[in-house]
Amino acid sequence: MPYLTYTSPGNARQVLEFRHNMLPEAKIRAKELSVDGALFPWRTINGLEASAYYAAGTAQFHIAAAIAFATNRYIWASGDQAFRETLGSELLIETARMWASLGFFGKDGLFHIHGVTGPDEYTAVVNDNLYTNVMARFNLRAAAALDHPGIDDAEREFWEQAANRMQLPYDGDLEVHSQDNDFMTLEPWDWTTPRSKYPLLLHFHPLVIYRHQVLKQADSVLAMFLQWQDFSAEEKRRAFDFYDPITTGDSTLSACVQGIMAAEVGYGEAALNHFTHALFIDLDDTHGNTIDGVHIASTGGVWSSLVSGFAGLRDQGAVPYFDPRLPADWDGLSFHLKIQGRLLKLELEQGAISLTVREGAPLDVDVRGELFTVDGDTVRVQLAPVAAPEPTIFPSGLPTASIPIVRAAV
Numbered sequence: 001m002p003y004l005t006y007t008s009p010g011n012a013r014q015v016l017e018f019r020h021n022m023l024p025e026a027k028i029r030a031k032e033l034s035v036d037g038a039l040f041p042w043r044t045i046n047g048l049e050a051s052a053y054y055a056a057g058t059a060q061f062h063i064a065a066a067i068a069f070a071t072n073r074y075i076w077a078s079g080d081q082a083f084r085e086t087l088g089s090e091l092l093i094e095t096a097r098m099w100a101s102l103g104f105f106g107k108d109g110l111f112h113i114h115g116v117t118g119p120d121e122y123t124a125v126v127n128d129n130l131y132t133n134v135m136a137r138f139n140l141r142a143a144a145a146l147d148h149p150g151i152d153d154a155e156r157e158f159w160e161q162a163a164n165r166m167q168l169p170y171d172g173d174l175e176v177h178s179q180d181n182d183f184m185t186l187e188p189w190d191w192t193t194p195r196s197k198y199p200l201l202l203h204f205h206p207l208v209i210y211r212h213q214v215l216k217q218a219d220s221v222l223a224m225f226l227q228w229q230d231f232s233a234e235e236k237r238r239a240f241d242f243y244d245p246i247t248t249g250d251s252t253l254s255a256c257v258q259g260i261m262a263a264e265v266g267y268g269e270a271a272l273n274h275f276t277h278a279l280f281i282d283l284d285d286t287h288g289n290t291i292d293g294v295h296i297a298s299t300g301g302v303w304s305s306l307v308s309g310f311a312g313l314r315d316q317g318a319v320p321y322f323d324p325r326l327p328a329d330w331d332g333l334s335f336h337l338k339i340q341g342r343l344l345k346l347e348l349e350q351g352a353i354s355l356t357v358r359e360g361a362p363l364d365v366d367v368r369g370e371l372f373t374v375d376g377d378t379v380r381v382q383l384a385p386v387a388a389p390e391p392t393i394f395p396s397g398l399p400t401a402s403i404p405i406v407r408a409a410v
Helices: 002-007 009-021 023-032 063-078 081-102 130-144 153-164 206-210 220-226 233-246 255-265 268-283 296-310
Strands: 332-339 342-349 352-359 363-367 370-374 379-382
Touching (some): 009 063, 009 081, 063 081, 130 153, 220 233, 296 332, 342 363, 370 379
Antiparallel strands (some): 332 342, 352 379
16 A cells, blocks of 8 residues: 555555445444444455454454554545545544444553454464554544544544553563563563474464564564654664564565664664565565465565665655665665655665655655755755664573574575
8 A cells, every 4th residue: 555655546545445345344343343433354355354263363453543544644645635535534433433442441541452463463362562552543543633524522532532541561671662561571482493493373383372472573663663753763773673583574564664664773784684585575485485476565565665664754744754774785766756746756875865846846855854845856965874773682581683584695
């Protein structure tokens, strides 16, 4: 969806229309799980849940927030107000109603969401998964901001209170946001496990994996990428330092996200390594299953690695924001984005970024905190080099570097 949203918004709208067409089935599914609104299936062909293993399927309630996020991003990037006032509003409202009924206010006064699985499928059916709560908070706020006759004052107030008082697990000793309420209490994985035993899900029973501190794919790190404005640079760096070494990459959805966040926090070599892994998943069949089909989501992630990782695009704020981090050995990177009716061309080189609006009205763009109005005349911005930070050294028992990944030589 990020690729479609910024290159072919008409097709992005069609994908969201496809989701909207599933609303009747999603509302039925919500009732089956005793929640309000709409609960979209984790896997489906016809709108009905097709995932047999609920712990790594239906329990991933965060699919609702992903649809809401894609809706909000499309509206922001396209300026499609007709969609916002009709189908888009319905998607945001019905998913917000699901979160409001799934969660609850605890004795501590905070809003909790229990019994869910986050993006990391090696940690299942937990309480207050950080990614789920962060994205539910976004979903609730996006729905509450709508001027829609179907929302009454009491409902809007509840959404706002739930969002503002959302529980976000945090380990004060490690100074890292915890993936869920209990993740930091789990036994560390045995990192001497031979490479032949990965992916872990093919060699160990799920219950063995669930009781250990090991990730299949980026989870908390993904939350900090998508809701980038909600976390400080220090919080992002410490989270990356903690989670990246214990993320196996067994999921093809992970490397692109890890690379994007590595670039943001200043780890250029790690960013390039993760990007290369994502790039070669199908080109070199590194996961040994390309015969079953191309990994489409990972392929989209390669595009995101370039645009959101090395060019540093962050969206859904007041204006498009760029914080470029071009790999040291690259000469340059160029691409086009369709943003709010304009066609924006970006050319990135070592030490500079150039922006030109090739079609449409002038566009305000933020480059590392400095605002520029870009039109048909190229705006060239000089970029100061970014120094790599010193990685955080955590207590013994945790790995200090990502496990080796088998990849093509490039």
